[in-house]
Amino acid sequence: xxxxxxxxxxxxxxxxxxxxxxxxxxxxxxxxxxxxxxxxxxxxxxxxxxxxxxxxxxxxxxxxxxxxxxxxxxxxxxxxxxxxxxxxxxxxxxxxxxxxxxxxxxxxxxxxxxxxxxxxxxxxxxxxxxxxxxxxxxxxxxxxxxxxxxxxxxxxxxxxxxxxxxxxxxxxxxxxxxxxxxxxxxxxxxxxxxxxxxxxxxxxxxxxxxxxxxxxxxxxxxxxxxxxxxxxxxxxxxxxxxxxxxxxxxxxxxxxxxxxxxxxxxxxxxxxxxxxxxxxxxxxxxxxxxxxxxxxxxxxxxxxxxxxxxxxxxxxxxxxxxxxxxxxxxxxxxxxxxxxxxxxxxxxxxxxxxxxxx
Amino acid sequence: xxxxxxxxxxxxxxxxxxxxxxxxxxxxxxxxxxxxxxxxxxxxxxxxxxxxxxxxxxxxxxxxxxxxxxxxxxxxxxxxxxxxxxxxxxxxxxxxxxxxxxxxxxxxxxxxxxxxxxxxxxxxxxxxxxxxxxxxxxxxxxxxxxxxxxxxxxxxxxxxxxxxxxxxxxxxxxxxxxxxxxxxxxxxxxxxxxxxxxxxxxxxxxxxxxxxxxxxxxxxxxxxxxxxxxxxxxxxxxxxxxxxxxxxxxxxxxxxxxxxxxxxxxxxxxxxxxxxxxxxxxxxxxxxxxxxxxxxxxxxxxxxxxxxxxxxxxxxxxxxxxxxxxxxxxxxxxxxxxxxxxxxxxxxxxxxxxxxxxxxxxxxxxxxxxxxxxxxxxxxxxxxxxxxxxxxxxxxxxxxxxxxxxxxxxxxxxxxxxxxxxxxxxxxxxxxxxxxxxxxxxxxxxxxxxxxxxxxxxxxxxxxxxxxxxxxxxxxxxxxxxxxxxxxxxxxxxxxxxxxxxxxxxxxxx
Numbered sequence: 001x002x003x004x005x006x007x008x009x010x011x012x013x014x015x016x017x018x019x020x021x022x023x024x025x026x027x028x029x030x031x032x033x034x035x036x037x038x039x040x041x042x043x044x045x046x047x048x049x050x051x052x053x054x055x056x057x058x059x060x061x062x063x064x065x066x067x068x069x070x071x072x073x074x075x076x077x078x079x080x081x082x083x084x085x086x087x088x089x090x091x092x093x094x095x096x097x098x099x100x101x102x103x104x105x106x107x108x109x110x111x112x113x114x115x116x117x118x119x120x121x122x123x124x125x126x127x128x129x130x131x132x133x134x135x136x137x138x139x140x141x142x143x144x145x146x147x148x149x150x151x152x153x154x155x156x157x158x159x160x161x162x163x164x165x166x167x168x169x170x171x172x173x174x175x176x177x178x179x180x181x182x183x184x185x186x187x188x189x190x191x192x193x194x195x196x197x198x199x200x201x202x203x204x205x206x207x208x209x210x211x212x213x214x215x216x217x218x219x220x221x222x223x224x225x226x227x228x229x230x231x232x233x234x235x236x237x238x239x240x241x242x243x244x245x246x247x248x249x250x251x252x253x254x255x256x257x258x259x260x261x262x263x264x265x266x267x268x269x270x271x272x273x274x275x276x277x278x279x280x281x282x283x284x285x286x287x288x289x290x291x292x293x294x295x296x297x298x299x300x301x302x303x304x305x306x307x308x309x310x311x312x313x314x315x316x317x318x319x320x321x322x323x324x325x326x327x328x329x330x331x332x333x334x335x336x337x338x339x340x341x342x343x344x345x346x347x348x349x350x351x352x353x354x355x356x357x358x
Numbered sequence: 359x360x361x362x363x364x365x366x367x368x369x370x371x372x373x374x375x376x377x378x379x380x381x382x383x384x385x386x387x388x389x390x391x392x393x394x395x396x397x398x399x400x401x402x403x404x405x406x407x408x409x410x411x412x413x414x415x416x417x418x419x420x421x422x423x424x425x426x427x428x429x430x431x432x433x434x435x436x437x438x439x440x441x442x443x444x445x446x447x448x449x450x451x452x453x454x455x456x457x458x459x460x461x462x463x464x465x466x467x468x469x470x471x472x473x474x475x476x477x478x479x480x481x482x483x484x485x486x487x488x489x490x491x492x493x494x495x496x497x498x499x500x501x502x503x504x505x506x507x508x509x510x511x512x513x514x515x516x517x518x519x520x521x522x523x524x525x526x527x528x529x530x531x532x533x534x535x536x537x538x539x540x541x542x543x544x545x546x547x548x549x550x551x552x553x554x555x556x557x558x559x560x561x562x563x564x565x566x567x568x569x570x571x572x573x574x575x576x577x578x579x580x581x582x583x584x585x586x587x588x589x590x591x592x593x594x595x596x597x598x599x600x601x602x603x604x605x606x607x608x609x610x611x612x613x614x615x616x617x618x619x620x621x622x623x624x625x626x627x628x629x630x631x632x633x634x635x636x637x638x639x640x641x642x643x644x645x646x647x648x649x650x651x652x653x654x655x656x657x658x659x660x661x662x663x664x665x666x667x668x669x670x671x672x673x674x675x676x677x678x679x680x681x682x683x684x685x686x687x688x689x690x691x692x693x694x695x696x697x698x699x700x701x702x703x704x705x706x707x708x709x710x711x712x713x714x715x716x717x718x719x720x721x722x723x724x725x726x727x728x729x730x731x732x733x734x735x736x737x738x739x740x741x742x743x744x745x746x747x748x749x750x751x752x753x754x755x756x757x758x759x760x761x762x763x764x765x766x767x768x769x770x771x772x773x774x775x776x777x778x779x780x781x782x783x784x785x786x787x788x789x790x791x792x793x794x795x796x797x798x799x800x801x802x803x804x805x806x807x808x809x810x811x812x813x814x815x816x817x818x819x820x821x822x823x824x825x826x827x828x829x830x831x832x833x834x835x836x837x838x839x840x841x842x843x844x845x846x847x848x849x850x851x852x853x854x855x856x857x858x859x860x861x862x863x864x865x866x867x868x
Contacts, residue, residue, distance in 0.1 A: 120726055121725070121726050124716075150726040150727065150730075151726060162823065180727060182726075182727060182730045317718065319718065319751045320559065320560040320749075320751065321557045321558065321559060321560070321751050321754075321757075324559045324560070330559075331559040331560050331562065331563035332563055332855065334559070334560075335560065335563065335854075335855045335858050336851045336854050336855050338858075339854040339855065339857055339858050340854060342821075342822070343814075343817055343818060343821055343822075343854075345821070349861070350716065351709060351715055351716025351749070352580075352709070352715070352716025352717055352718065352749065352751060353560060353579075353716075353748075353749035353750065353751050354716065354718065354751075
């Protein structure tokens with residue numbers, strides 16, 4: 001580990017803002033070891049740091065190497081801005097993170113990727129579109145980047161993993177405080193089969209203002225950001241802002257004008273801040289990625305019953321009872337038919353014993 | 359003078375003979391009961407004395423010693439009043455020992471000499487009959503309960519005088535008529551019926567499968583969808599109780615004291631609906647006398663847990679072992695009792711705390727974490743023991759307003775009965791009666807899958823992200839669906855339908 005990297009990690013312990021870190025680092029030579037010479041530089045730092053920050057740094061003055069050992073034992077790899085693994089795209093953004101704490105396959109950072117983000121509380125429509133877009137994009141070879149939140153984020157990660165695709169989760173806190181707890185299982189899976197990234201020291205607790213800041217990394221890692229569903233005040237809109245600021249593509253899937261879950265996405269489309277997309281191929285075209293044509297969807301021959309059902313639920317989700325009343329099929333047969341259609345990927349079952357087209 | 363009267367007692371739902379010995383000695387007038395009697399038995403002193411006096415007989419002005427043998431088991435309840443009084447009357451020569459020696463006498467006395475009803479008549483009679491006793495004197499109020507046992511002489515008395523006159527031959531009492539269980543069974547019909555349940559085709563189909571295979575089922579749906587109504591109507595599509603089953607159920611209900619005295623026997627499969635504030639002991643059974651709990655009262659019937667996540671987590675977990683074993687052993691200070699507890703669990707719950715997650719009409723107000731927490735209140739192992747999960751939809755106005763009646767329970771029951779017949783035939787000679795109780799060995803033997811089924815399952819697990827836990831559940835349910843169709847082998851379409859009912863395995867985890 002070069003000294004410059006060590007300096008960053010050392011300053012990270014105090015959990016200060018990126019601007020402050022950059023300022024301090026600029027004050028000293030790149031190869032001056034801040035930790036070793038802490039006694040000497042303390043007077044210079046004093047006016048810049050709060051008392052709390054100074055105390056933390058003092059605490060680690062002598063035993064910082066232990067911390068580094070701990071990282072190694074926990075399988076945490078450090079990718080700093082000086083490292084070869086640090087992605088070029090991320091370097092280009094304003095205030096790039098000085099170093100990333102990584103768990104998993106670091107090489108994913110440099111692979112072509114797309115961010116898929118959205119509301120934590122999404123509708124069935126959001127669930128289905130997120131899943132289908134993720135599947136297609138993942139199968140086209142893109143790494144799916146998202147924020148491990150509930151809702152759209154979780155679906156994106158999961159779908160990518162389920163399709164043997166690669167995925168990167170960017171956390172808003174340290175590794176020892178994975179948030180939300182409900183996604184801990186998913187976190188572990190991603191550590192194993194993908195990559196988890198955080199710019200925060202592992203013991204940092206998640207805090208409200210960290211999440212919007214980490215969104216810049218999600219936007220920064222990728223050439224394009226897809227917002228599948230976002231309410232009026234969704235955090236996904238922060239990600240969009242960062243993407244626009246840094247000249248990246250923003251895609252949004254339109255929703256019904258009456259749906260409050262789609263207010264955010266509809267708005268940014270209206271304001272021309274995002275490209276309206278209705279199929280994953282459009283994204284691949286914009287990003288100049290060769291599409292391997294697989295006409296999977298059309299390969300299923302639909303019989304008359306399936307076609308009737310599909311046409312019936314095409315416009316909006318219908319409950320089992322509604323479909324039963326419409327088709328006049330007994331529950332036993334309808335159960336079978338619907339399951340068959342679900343398995344063939346034509347329709348999807350959602351909460352409330354209802355079905356929508358995939 | 360010494361006298362001996364035969365009586366009976368029960369531990370759990372099994373009986374044992376109790377010898378009531380009375381000795382009257384010269385000495386300071388008094389009354390002592392020995393033989394581990396509880397308070398209710400000891401208090402018999404005053405009832406017996408008043409009843410004898412008020413019936414016009416002489417109460418001895420001597421020392422009365424009552425011994426209840428065997429002396430090492432605890433005697434509970436008021437059923438020894440009548441035998442003790444009889445014993446005293448034998449001791450002072452109102453009745454002769456020979457006149458009562460063949461009878462087993464049971465009953466509580468009131469101060470005026472009347473004989474009132476006691477709990478547990480049926481289990482005691484059944485047990486006594488097996489041990490070769492065949493003459494009984496019981497309270498008149500317990501008459502109906504006793505009338506379902508044949509080949510025994512049972513005489514029901516209203517008061518002490520009547521009993522004395524009967525045993526001394528002054529009056530004749532009719533031996534009670536034996537009633538036929540099956541003739542009476544249809545007179546008592548449930549007020550619930552599937553024909554009153556509007557819409558809900560998928561839930562009804564799931565309940566039909568649950569009834570046919572004895573599977574536990576969980577209904578998930580918004581408030582007012584009719585979950586409770588369907589759960590109550592569920593017992594009407596279960597196969598009729600057989601006489602043997604009814605006796606088992608009645609024994610438990612009789613011991614617990616919840617038997618309807620007018621019916622005397624339980625005709626319909628019991629539906630027990632403990633409230634969600636219920637305690638663990640109320641469910642499993644216990645207390646001072648190790649009484650049966652709700653799960654035993656639901657034996658051969660249905661245990662309906664409404665709003666499952668509202669139950670205390672620990673309370674729910676105690677269900678796990680009896681759900682596997684079909685019985686529960688209640689250990690208490692004085693006794694250890696095993697009660698049968700073979701029930702179908704029907705659970706209901708809302709999909710989220712506000713109840714409207716997934717509803718097309720009402721917007722759900724819950725935070726995603728709150729939904730997650732709510733669903734997770736039911737532990738994985740418990741969820742594992744529930745074979746069918748079915749989502750119930752909110753009912754629409756059109757359905758509610760429709761006057762048309764749906765398919766009646768009796769029709770559904772016919773199909774259920776057919777499927778049960780196939781299962782009884784299949785499991786003949788084993789202690790399994792329904793598909794839900796299949797073990798690994800039986801699943802291998804009876805749930806053979808052809809290549810198409812294997813391929814289908816593989817695909818389903820991949821596409822639907824099912825957990826491995828659901829695998830055997832799907833096979834069991836598919837077996838039942840095949841039985842409903844009358845198919846020997848499981849076909850892909852049976853598997854396909856069975857997969858429908860594992861929604862909790864994957865759905866709400868986002």
